[in-house]
Amino acid sequence: MQENLFIRFHEIILFIYLISIICYFFDFVQKSYKVRNLGIYLLGIVWVLQTISLSIFIIQMKHVPLGSISDVFFTLTWLIISISLVLNVIKVLNFSVFFLNLIGFTLLAMNTFQPTHYNSHIQKVTIVNELLLIHVGLAVLSYVFFALAFVNALLYIIQYRNLKEKRFDQKYFRIGSVATLESIVFYSTLTGWIVLIFSIILGAQWGVIAVGERIFIDPKVILSSIITLLYGSFILIRIKRWMNSRYLIYFNIILFCLNMVNLFFATHFT
Numbered sequence: 001m002q003e004n005l006f007i008r009f010h011e012i013i014l015f016i017y018l019i020s021i022i023c024y025f026f027d028f029v030q031k032s033y034k035v036r037n038l039g040i041y042l043l044g045i046v047w048v049l050q051t052i053s054l055s056i057f058i059i060q061m062k063h064v065p066l067g068s069i070s071d072v073f074f075t076l077t078w079l080i081i082s083i084s085l086v087l088n089v090i091k092v093l094n095f096s097v098f099f100l101n102l103i104g105f106t107l108l109a110m111n112t113f114q115p116t117h118y119n120s121h122i123q124k125v126t127i128v129n130e131l132l133l134i135h136v137g138l139a140v141l142s143y144v145f146f147a148l149a150f151v152n153a154l155l156y157i158i159q160y161r162n163l164k165e166k167r168f169d170q171k172y173f174r175i176g177s178v179a180t181l182e183s184i185v186f187y188s189t190l191t192g193w194i195v196l197i198f199s200i201i202l203g204a205q206w207g208v209i210a211v212g213e214r215i216f217i218d219p220k221v222i223l224s225s226i227i228t229l230l231y232g233s234f235i236l237i238r239i240k241r242w243m244n245s246r247y248l249i250y251f252n253i254i255l256f257c258l259n260m261v262n263l264f265f266a267t268h269f270t
Helices: 002-029 033-061 069-089 094-112 121-164 170-175 178-210 213-217 219-240 245-264
Strands: none
Touching (some): 002 033, 002 094, 178 245, 219 245
């Protein structure tokens, strides 16, 4: 019973932590004090919850969690969150805080979904299965956002041609402006990319636990990593304005097609 409560409690912490990190990244890309403040408040909640968990551990075990590498990860995450809150007070760049907390999230996930924490075989199997479920769920969610970006990219091409040929009919006004469509493509891709990163982090941990180190030479894992890097380059190019928006739209369409290849065909070679 206590093990189940521990799992659920830390899964809640991870979920809140995930939302907080997403808020930080969105604030970096598109300055928004409301989003930034939400991220800070959520990070504060994570710190409080993790402090409670840390205190319970110290009271029960009579020592600071430094006995194993997994325990060290847990303590290190608490320190990272504490430092992040201090950095927020002194107004350090949000992107630095984002990467710092991305490391913290990874360490906390490695601690939470560590089967050696649990005594019974059933609990160990349960935690590994839940890790896989969360990994797959986040991956599917990222595909949804990429699909949304793909659809709006196609609409962008249609609307761009309508604008170029001066076909201002009813369909033109129902689709929306090219600027709005381009913005939707970018933010949908950005959201999907962030979610995919977390999915890969959790998936890598599941793979190491369930399959071993050979998970890193799995074709699907390699292709997923390449696609993630390409989506990251798309986001960077868009932020820096290194390429014309129309070419970026075509790039986004190609990336989604690669994603579908990865989803439907790479599994046959795994």
